[in-house]
Amino acid sequence: MQVYKAPIKDYQFLIKDFLNSGSLDSVFENSDLNIDDLSMILEEAAKLCEETLLPINQIGDMEGCSFNQGNVKTPKGFKEAYKKFVENGWQGLTVSKKYGGQQLPYFVNMFLDEMISSSNMSFGLYPGLTSNAIDAIEKSASEEIKNLYLPKLSTGEWSGTMNLTEPQCGTDLGLSKTIAHPQKDGSYKISGTKIFITCGEHDMSENIIHLVLAKTPNAPEGIKGISLFIVPKIIPNSDGSLGKKNSLECGSIEKKMGINASPTCVMHYNEARGWLVGDLHKGMKAMFVMMNGARLMVGVQGLGIAEIAYQSSLHYANERLQGRALNGSKHLDKVADPIIVHPEIRKNLLKVKTLTEGLRGLMVWTGLQVDIANLEKDKFKKQRAEDWVALMTPILKSFSTDVGCEAANIGVQIYGGHGYIKDHGMEQLLRDSRIAPIYEGTNGIQALDLVGRKMPMHTGRLLKSFFHEVKDYLEKNSFNYNLKEYIPHLTKSFGRLQQVTTFLASKGLSNPDEAAGASVDYLKMFSLVAIGYIWTRYAEISYNKLNDDPENFYKAKIASGNYYMTKILPETGSLMASILSGAKYYNDYENKYFDLAFKI
Amino acid sequence: MKILVAVKRVIDYNVQIRVKADGSGVETENVKMSMNPPDENAVEEALRVKESGKANEVVIVSIGEEKSKETIRTALAMGADRGIFVKSNSNIEPICVAKALKKIVDTEKPDLVFMGKQAIDDDCNQTGQMLSALLGWSQGTFASKIELNENEISITREIDEGLEMLKLKLPSIITCDLRLNEPRYASLPNIMKAKKKPIQDLNIEDLEVDTAPRINFLKVEEPPKREKGIMVNSIEELVSKLKNEAKVI
DSSP states (O other), X not given: OOOOOOOHHHHHHIIIIIGGGTTHHHHHTTSSOOHHHHHHHHHHHHHHIIIIIGGGHHHHHHHOOEEETTEEEOXXXXXXXXHHHHHTTGGGSSSOGGGTOOOOOHHHHHHHHHHHHHHHHHHHHHHHHHHHHHHHHHHHSOHHHHHHHHHHHHTTSXXXXXEOOBXXXXXXXXXXXXXXXXXXXXXXXXXXXXXXXXXXXXXXXSEEEEEEEEEOTTOOSGGGGEEEEEEESEEEOTTSXXXXXXXXXXXXXOOOSSXXXXXXXXXXXXXXXXXXXXXXXXXXXXXXXXXXHHHHHHHHHHHHHHHHHHHHHHHHHHHOBOSOOTTSOSOTTSSSOBGGGSXXXXXXXXXXXXHHHHHHHHHHHHHHHHHHHHHOOSHHHHHHHHHHHXXXXXXXXXXXHHHHHHHHHHHHHHHTHHHHSSTTSHHHHHHXXXXXXXXXXXXXXXXXXXXXIITTGGGGHXXXXXXXXXXXXXXXXXXXXXXXXXXXXXXXXXXXXXXHHHHHHHHHHHOHHHHHHHHHHHXXXXXXXXXXXXXXXXXXXXXXXXXXOTTOHHHHHHHHHHHIIIIITTHHHHHHHHHHTOSXXXXXXXXXXXXXXXXX | OEEEEEOOEEEOTTSOOOBOTTSSSBOOTTOXXXXXXXXXXXXXXHHHHHHTTSOSEEEEEEEESTTHHHHHHHHHHHTOOEEEEEEOSSOOOHHHHHHHHXXXXXXXXXXXXXXXXXXXXXXXXXXXXXHHHHHTOEEXXXXXXXXXXXXXXXXXXXXXXXXXXXXXXXXXXEEEOGGGOOOXXXXXXXXXXXXXXXXXXXXXXXXXXXXXXXXXXXXXXXXXXOOOOOOXXXXXXHHHIIIIISOOO
16 A cells, blocks of 8 residues: 655755754745744645645556657646646746746755655656756747746746657667758757657647757767757747647657556657757757656655655555564564565665665755855855756666665555555555656766766765765764764775775776776665764764654654664675676676577 | 624634543644634635625634634635734633624624634634624524625525524524535635735733633543443333432433
8 A cells, every 4th residue: 555644854954954054044045934924835736745645646656647649648636736746836846036936946846856756656747747848948949938938847837848869779879760851930940759758748738848968060060069948839929829739749758667657758840940048059958967867866866766665665564464573472462564564675665764864864965055056245155056966966866766666565565465466556666766766867878977966976976975974973973972873884884885995996097888888886886875874963963963853853863874874884885896806707707608698 | 795704712622622631621722623623614705706896805803812823814815815913911701802803893894704614622602692682783694505696695504403594684693504615725826825915913901991800710630531331231220220329211
């Protein structure tokens, strides 16, 4: 049974105790918002997620979207839910006031997105893609385009999409064949086929605004020739009213493993009218401005799935009566003990809980850095925040989505046979979660981004934003008696990370293959240490709150952290051993060995 | 037309109620509090009347401790125009609430007063009726449907025999049933706007209402735990047990 209540108390802890230790004030300085208002906003959003989006999650999966002659019908209840969502103004949360939004801090949107992803990941893609489109338009398009499109996108009356992939080009966008012919009136005629277009066609909004990557004739080869175009399904008149239908259509929708309530479309553009967004041949730049935000948001999806998987697993572990506790029965009044008494179940629950809560802190801390980078006047502080975000983006995208899958997998396991059958919705979570490590740049690509780009960037300046912070923290707290069960573990794992970083930095120069081969393990190691640092900070905060802790919230935080530091963080040891053993045994492995066992 | 809506801050309906160890009441510290559910229906209905153009102002009033202001703020975020907060640190009985509301009505002069049919904490179901008597206004309780015309209001109310339809002359007190409507969520833009809407601060003493309790409160305790059941072998045994042990027949 999919069980979910928004973890509002954890959000409040993060806002009031954790983020508040950073520069939260500077983010609120220019807005009429204060910290207390956030609770009300998040509680209202939670109601919508729990009462409207969660009940249609399984329906959406079972019914899926249907395709008929270019039209896509969304599952039962989705249109109504979308109407409620946009009427309540959630699409405009971070959009600037100038275009009808509320201009709230970016990190607040992370809480909202997490709640949506927990209660209905498929649903979340519709407003999610619109947010991406808004982001790309707001940052790169001309005033004219912004004024025409943003007001309708920020209310959700119109929705948005991103068109990158083509049949022959996925990760390598330079291979794009979609062509944009310039017209005398300054517009372009776009022709080509795009695939895997999330929410490319549906029946929830009156217009769909496609952002399409294409090449103009005679553009430079490869990704340097790519430009970004805005191509509306229905061409708006200059007053924003709907005009003529554009010549584009949805050719079909994919049958997929999960996120079945979100249509994944093949889009045909047949001399469709489009307008340039940003500069000619600078499409990749415009796209990447948006993509970094999109990657963090995919990370949030992983977090969201992990949370609902955890809550659903916990519910079942307390309810399912099987066998007796090994150290003597705990519930003699019942026919058997609930399975939560069994060590393996407890460890699995704690694994998911501590990874999720730790990641959530790292996620919103990074979200806060996005806000600081946007608002900060001090050049040094701004750069430090930007460096942190650039460094953490591949880490959060990858590790969070891996944790999402792991949590959903554990969820199925805790339910046993009842997880494998469809009734309880646990296998849906596993199927839905599986896309997140793939889209917005596979997790393998993220690891390459970390090791190949972020690590050497500005001669290691990005790494310093993390390494110096942790180093300073450890020095400051080495004699903090409260943290005696935390600091030694963090110090050990942090040392391992430093050692491996030096090893990879030197290897990367001489043998890039070696650094690439170790990148996924390295990213995981980095994630574990970063989360260990977050848990140590949670513990530091919590120890100071123990004398005013009626609900044992802080006591529980410390106990959860103890589990993480002793059971999860030590995985850095095996990862280090694997990385330091080098690339020899996979790089030198003969290709012909791979199929010897079955080749005839 | 002006509508006054009375709302109460209560323990959220999802919360499992715990009795305080000393029997002095139920635990409210660190417990999630929300607007009394049928009061939400009252706010919703008032907003619908306003949106239909038949009313031009919806005023929210709440009596209670400082945090009741948050409940008013919630109603403002749903779309109400302004609030009146009457501070009272002690728990006051329905008759005192009704008298305090009467004072508010005397100054505000609304045409209609809406409120929930009862609060889910004490389930008194008295305030609306008492206020009607104090004001000498008509009352329509447990309303599950409302139709407002020029100088009268038609309501459908649920009674034991079925549905009863009444026509009331204005001004009137209406207490609302959960079936009346589906309360809206507060929208994000309205939450932001609500921050700027005025809430007038009053003290219960300012209203010169006698808040002395009329009811002698002894103690609060949990209902006895249900004991394990037994299987009976025959109808005769069952009847005998009901007669002799349970003494219910």
